[in-house]
Amino acid sequence: xxxxxxxxxxxxxxxxxxxxxxxxxxxxxxxxxxxxxxxxxxxxxxxxxxxxxxxxxxxxxxxxxxxxxxxxxxxxxxxxxxxxxxxxxxxxxxxxxxxxxxxxxxxxxxxxxxxxxxxxxxxxxxxxxxxxxxxxxxxxxxxxxxxxxxxxxxxxxxxxxxxxxxxxxxxxxxxxxxxxxxxxxxxxxxxxxxxxxxxxxxxxxxxxxxxxxxxxxxxxxxxxxxxxxxxxxxxxxxxxxxxxxxxxxxxxxxxxxxxxxxxxxxxxxxxxxxxxxxxxxxxxxxxxxxxxxxxxxxxxxxxxxxxxxxxxxxxxxxxxxxxxxxxxxxxxxxxxxxxxxxxxxxxxxxxxxxxxxxxxxxxxxxxxxxxx
Numbered sequence: 001x002x003x004x005x006x007x008x009x010x011x012x013x014x015x016x017x018x019x020x021x022x023x024x025x026x027x028x029x030x031x032x033x034x035x036x037x038x039x040x041x042x043x044x045x046x047x048x049x050x051x052x053x054x055x056x057x058x059x060x061x062x063x064x065x066x067x068x069x070x071x072x073x074x075x076x077x078x079x080x081x082x083x084x085x086x087x088x089x090x091x092x093x094x095x096x097x098x099x100x101x102x103x104x105x106x107x108x109x110x111x112x113x114x115x116x117x118x119x120x121x122x123x124x125x126x127x128x129x130x131x132x133x134x135x136x137x138x139x140x141x142x143x144x145x146x147x148x149x150x151x152x153x154x155x156x157x158x159x160x161x162x163x164x165x166x167x168x169x170x171x172x173x174x175x176x177x178x179x180x181x182x183x184x185x186x187x188x189x190x191x192x193x194x195x196x197x198x199x200x201x202x203x204x205x206x207x208x209x210x211x212x213x214x215x216x217x218x219x220x221x222x223x224x225x226x227x228x229x230x231x232x233x234x235x236x237x238x239x240x241x242x243x244x245x246x247x248x249x250x251x252x253x254x255x256x257x258x259x260x261x262x263x264x265x266x267x268x269x270x271x272x273x274x275x276x277x278x279x280x281x282x283x284x285x286x287x288x289x290x291x292x293x294x295x296x297x298x299x300x301x302x303x304x305x306x307x308x309x310x311x312x313x314x315x316x317x318x319x320x321x322x323x324x325x326x327x328x329x330x331x332x333x334x335x336x337x338x339x340x341x342x343x344x345x346x347x348x349x350x351x352x353x354x355x356x357x358x359x360x361x362x363x364x365x366x367x368x369x370x371x372x
Contacts, residue, residue: 025089036090044131048092304334
């Protein structure tokens with residue numbers, strides 16, 4: 001870990017203070033581009049936004065507790081074909097940062113000229129809940145800061161995936177980390193990389209220690225892990241075996257929304273969207289003749305099993321799959337359960353290390369010997 005600094009904010013508006021901090025980074029480091037959560041024109045929600053005109057940052061909400069899409073997916077859309085010729089400062093949640101690391105391994109993101117700033121995230125609300133609060137004039141951001149962020153707690157309306165998240169703080173992959181938990185009542189700034197050190201060296205920041213931070217973070221992670229272990233047992237009971245899976249996904253309408261929002265599902269030529277699943281009347285007549293009846297839509301369990309086999313080793317547990325499901329199926333819980341097992345089999349943690357090869361694109365002759 002690098003040197004720790006304290007960020008002083010003039011008033012109690014944390015979003016404004018962080019926005020000013022980001023502007024200071026841009027000015028001192030000659031960065032003219034910023035990707036940050038920003039109010040949309042209707043003022044009733046927040047989305048990641050690519051900002052060039054700094055005057056528009058008046059509506060920036062860096063720590064808005066909402067996750068409508070993954071910034072990792074958006075960065076992939078920007079840099080997949082070629083690196084950015086200009087520096088871009090990117091402010092994002094820890095789960096989004098893990099997604100960026102995984103997509104980089106799959107050559108879906110080019111890291112050149114990208115500078116990442118992440119922070120302690122105590123979770124996000126569902127998009128509809130957040131939108132309703134803003135539309136009703138509720139200052140939900142301030143409530144989130146005082147009740148969740150600064151105290152290291154979560155309220156009941158936080159997304160289920162966030163309640164179970166064990167990696168809610170910025171990792172060594174972030175160039176700059178911002179900490180609230182165990183920061184001695186202040187705001188902790190830390191450079192995790194050489195790039196981050198260079199950026200912060202041009203700012204006037206006071207050094208600090210935050211002695212209790214590691215202990216506080218570990219305690220929260222431990223509590224969430226214990227909660228997840230209990231949840232896993234219930235999911236296993238519910239979804240074990242083909243009959244269990246059929247019950248678990250009984251409401252699935254084959255919309256593929258979970259796949260569309262998953263940052264790890266990036267294939268341009270997707271098997272599930274291919275002509276393989278374009279059938280003729282004769283196909284259905286044959287199946288009906290053989291089985292007596294055919295459930296429509298077809299292949300829903302096949303779809304989820306196939307997706308699990310492709311992406312579970314790199315699942316970052318962001319929970320966007322469940323958010324995207326119009327039938328409120330607990331997609332995240334089952335995928336997280338399977339991901340725990342597949343990642344353990346390869347001793348792999350997505351988002352842990354850029355140099356750690358992803359199992360899906362790595363072949364080793366001496367692995368999985370227990371399978372024969």
